[in-house]
Amino acid sequence: MARDYYDVLGVPRTASAEEIQQAFRKLARQHHPDINKDPGAEERFKEINDAYSVLSDPKTRQRYDRFGENFRQIPEDYDERVAAGAGARGGWSAGVGGAGGGGGRGVRFRTADGADFDGSGVDFEDLFGGIFGRGGGAGGSWGPVPGADQEAEIQLSVEEAYRGGKRGITLGGPTGQRTYDVTIPRGVVDGQRIRLAGEGGRGSPDAPPGDLYLRVRIKPDGRFRLEGRDIHVVLPVTPWEAALGATVPVSTPGGTAKVTVPAGSSSGRRLRLRGEGMPNPRGEDGNLYAEVRIMVPPEPTARERELFEELAAASAFDPRRPR
Template sequence: MAENRDPYQVLGVARDAKPEEIQRAYRTLARRQHPDINKEPGAEERFKEINEAYHVLSDPERRAKFDRAARVRQGAGFPSGGFQGGGGFQGGGFQGVDVDLEDLLGSMFGGGGRHGPGGAGPVPGADTQATITIGVEDAFRGGRRQVTLPGPDGSPRHYDVNVPAGVVDGQRIRLAGQGNPGVAGGPSGDLYLVVRLAPHPRFRVEGRDVVLDLPVAAWEAALGGPVPLDTPGGRVRVDVPPGTSSGRRLRLRGRGLPNPRGRPGDLYAEVKIMVPPKLTEPERRLFEELGEASRFNPREA
């Protein structure tokens, strides 16, 4: 029997690869090597090899058995790179591990595979990924929007995308069946849109929290009181405590980005004390009177 290659190596994935990574690698390789597309010598055998590798790694029980066998094999000092049929690997397992590689791998990498001798069978299309950029207000409200992206054949395609309220930077939106087409009757893959939030002149997003500056006049900071503030969700009123200094963060619970599955983010208003760039004569007299009457020294506070 020919050498059985490691299915992880066949698909080019790490041993701790997630199921979606294994599926993505399989779809890409199987489409590339499918006999209906690839007419190079050996493409059909490579396709069978890819198919059988996925047959092992896509099934949690088969994958666990293979991993267990590989660990014991490594501990026994056998060279890496493949499983040889024969010797200590024949029959009912080896080294006390109830794993029969012939049963586990079947006629992998040499036999007819799951589709029978010479049978290629349908292959799902590969998933694709693209990036969309939206504003902070759009992320807060959500809603439907039209997106134009290059399609699988390179021509522009228009997609009607439902952006969920509270989407965060890096989140993926799945468009089922909008990826690359399948081969030999296989279903199309999916299109994943990775959301990026565009920089905003006033809002800074930290996870689901939103941070923005709250400009206040010197007397508003000293005396305190309600101050209007424009947020991604609309205008709100912020109560500034008396004696507030620049840099103080005022927290508004639940006023950040919504969360469909849990607690929404918070909004943080950072106080920024502003003074008139040019004083009128009455303002100048009042500030001079305040300077003479006050004993406050900010450098000794």
């Protein structure tokens, strides 16, 4: 069973939107795979993202509070269907309790005359099978019932997310594996959903199927670190390039670009390449930030050592002196 999303973020069920956001930011920084090298950090980071994506959206949070971990399998028009079913069954009504319920736990039923009873032990699939397209109500059909929307994950490299394009994916299900041809939008970001219309749960006869949503997970990459649509890379430079200035190549998900290193650059200096980050089809593209890292020859030649010794003798520069 999946962990309760509130437990994942370490907040109470009464937490405000601001408290949820603060908890997410703290945990995301702590468990980001680029920072935390623990073997379980990536899975923990995904779990944190999942919890935040649900609880940060008021409408989705309300559905999660009401239906629990299986809220995505409950049709959006659940209440309307139950109301229609109540008429067919002589005035029964039902309310589903909060997260973590299974079977009939957390459910109470009310008859037309106002009497109610606990639904513990009630077989939902038997009772509501017709609502979800597997049977009929008393004295006839419930009518066409659309299929429920479903969700799965798709993992992409930074380059795949940057460029977009076609990709085939195979997903397993109760009826076996299915392969889909997916169009990846250019510039898709972590947590974004790709909709495959009509590929979700099957509806009742003469009713349309639900949609399948693929939630994007961008795999950690040792070269590129993403912050929203901004991309951060390390830019290795030689001591003389840093001291004298130079134009050097830098790797981006779209290929190689050129960046000018100003004279007198030290390690840690960030150089911005505007618009070279993740593309944004609906707005301004992200930026690419190249962080200067000065590298020295690991095994200098005799001539290199001689030149470094000459520089050491001639230079009065002391990086440890307060300025």
